[in-house]
Amino acid sequence: MIANKIKNYEKVEVYNTEITDSLSENYSAIIESLGEDINREGLEKTPERVAKAMQFLTHGYGLDPLEILKSALFTEDHTQMIVVKDIEVYSMCEHHMLPFFGKAHVAYIPNGKIVGLSKIPRIVDAFARRMQVQERLTDQIKDCIQEALEPLGVAVVIEAQHMCMQMRGIQKQNSVTTTSSFTGAFENDKTRKEFISLVSNKLS
Secondary structure, eight states: OEEEEETTEEEEEOOOHHHHHHHHHHHHHHHHHTTOOTTSGGGTTHHHHHHHHHHHHTGGGGOOHHHHHHTTEEEOOOOSOEEEEEEEEEEEETTTOOEEEEEEEEEEEOSSEEEOTTHHHHHHHHHHSSEEOHHHHHHHHHHHHHHHHOOSEEEEEEEEEEHHHHTSTTOOTTOOEEEEEEOGGGGSHHHHHHHHHHHHSOOO
16 A cells, blocks of 8 residues: 555555456566566566556456446536546557557537546546557547437547557557547537547647
8 A cells, every 4th residue: 555645635555455466476477478577676666566567557456437427427407518638648558558548529419418638638537547459548538428328419539649669560650640539519510629639639
């Protein structure tokens, strides 16, 4: 357990001891297989640190995004587009276990129900903090909002950089991958263009 205290705020991180021990053993073997000395001062606690880091980076498996949304639904007559843009995304590519990161832009058109705005970034994080591919992540966010709110439409766009393309393989440093997924009203060209315009432009 790690506790960080700042005045009246306390953050506590709790890790499963058995999983941490198991992962630490495996990472020790990996580091040695790479030719390093696991007993070297700088590496002595690295297996444990990596074990805890990996549990944090994949903690989305322990979250239920649908329940997160359902915990903050409100009846409301608003029927215009609601957009939450520039949501930071950090995820782990399931093909090479290297990070990909960027921004998600999410919109929906209510149909009698709205959700607390903070819940949308929370479900983005819940799905992102897993072994992922960007295409699936985009669809999962869309499908979750559609199921929980039954809105008139949902739109999700993710722009991300992938370390598996930048650090290895083709090594293209400035490449950005964009994925999108739409339902309902956003399948209409006019509505979709309005959404793209809102997420592309800075409002004065």
